[in-house]
Amino acid sequence: MGLKEELADFDASRNRPPEVKAIIRRGIDHVRGSGAAGLRIGERAPDFALPNQRGERVRLSERLSRGPVVLNFYRGVW
Amino acid sequence: MIRSLGADLMAISPELPDNTLTMAEKHAIPIDILSDATSEVLKKYRLWFAVPGEIKALYLEKFGLNLEKYNGAGRWELPVPATYVLDRDGIVRAGEADPDYTVRMEPAEVVASIRNIVGGL
Numbered sequence: 001m002g003l004k005e006e007l008a009d010f011d012a013s014r015n016r017p018p019e020v021k022a023i024i025r026r027g028i029d030h031v032r033g034s035g036a037a038g039l040r041i042g043e044r045a046p047d048f049a050l051p052n053q054r055g056e057r058v059r060l061s062e063r064l065s066r067g068p069v070v071l072n073f074y075r076g077v078w
Numbered sequence: 079m080i081r082s083l084g085a086d087l088m089a090i091s092p093e094l095p096d097n098t099l100t101m102a103e104k105h106a107i108p109i110d111i112l113s114d115a116t117s118e119v120l121k122k123y124r125l126w127f128a129v130p131g132e133i134k135a136l137y138l139e140k141f142g143l144n145l146e147k148y149n150g151a152g153r154w155e156l157p158v159p160a161t162y163v164l165d166r167d168g169i170v171r172a173g174e175a176d177p178d179y180t181v182r183m184e185p186a187e188v189v190a191s192i193r194n195i196v197g198g199l
Contacts, residue, residue, distance in 0.1 A: 002184050011180045020140060027133040031158060031177035036127045038160045038175030045168045046122040050112040051095060053104045058088065058112060061168065068085040068171075068195045069164045070188055073125050073157040075179065076093045076148050 045071070079185075081108070085163075085192045092117050092155060093148045117155055125157040125175060163191040171195055 001009075016024075039045060049059040063069050080087050087109040095113045112119075120126035129137075129145065134154050137143040145154050160175035161183040172191035174183035 002186065003182055004184060007180050007182060020136065023132055023136050027130050027136075028177045028179075030130045031127045034127050036125055036158050036175075036177070038125050038158060039123055039162060039170050039173060041170050041173060043170050045162060045164050045170055046119075047168070048119045048122065050090065050114055050119060052110040052112055053096060053099065053107060054101075055095065058110050060088075060164075063086045063088070064164060064166055064168050066086065068083075068166060068192055070080055070085055070087045070192070071160075071162045071164065072087070072089045073120065073123065073160040073175075074089055074091050075156045075159060076091050076145070077096070078143055078145075078148060 079189055080192060083189070083192045083196055085196075086110075088112055090114055090119060090157070092120060092153065092157065094150050115150065117153070120155075120157045123157075123160070125160050126155060127158065127177075129154040129156055161188060163188055163195070165195045 045060065047059070047061045049057050052058050060069065089109060090112045092114050094115055096111075114120055117126050137145065145156070146152065149155065158175050158177050159179050159182065160173065162173035163171050165171050171194070172183075172187060176182075
């Protein structure tokens with residue numbers, strides 16, 4: 001089973017009430033309409049420097065000089 | 079798998095640095111967990127959004143979730159969940175961003191894309 005199927009199963013297993021599902025659905029549609037669509041394939045990723053969990057500054061361009069990079073944007077640990 | 083192919087993995091969120099982990103735990107995490115405390119990077123990547131009022135109320139009242147506890151005062155803002163595979167020139171070779179947070183890029187696709195990049199060197 002792939003991650004997409006696992007996540008779909010997990011979401012279904014939460015059994016949220018229809019009114020909660022409707023609010024979440026409206027929220028997702030709102031964000032979809034806001035134009036926050038991310039980068040396009042073939043586009044150059046903007047450089048950045050951010051602190052990691054040890055307080056060290058990590059610069060994307062510096063890491064790219066060593067090899068490919070996978071970036072994962074996530075909402076939070078909650 | 080990603081690292082064994084010579085690729086680096088970074089996770090980015092708007093959360094403030096986590097103070098609940100010990101230094102040993104922080105050193106044991108093999109990837110970089112980056113804190114975008116001003117949302118500057120989320121905006122550059124066109125992934126930033128302000129949490130709609132209805133969702134904010136749902137989180138606070140039904141889920142007991144106050145984003146300010148994680149993101150800092152006044153920061154009801156999040157990224158669209160996204161994954162990007164960058165080649166050494168920083169070009170997006172594969173990726174997915176979906177406001178529906180229950181949809182994520184298949185790890186197998188990430189690995190296939192890295193293989194493609196590394197194999198093409």
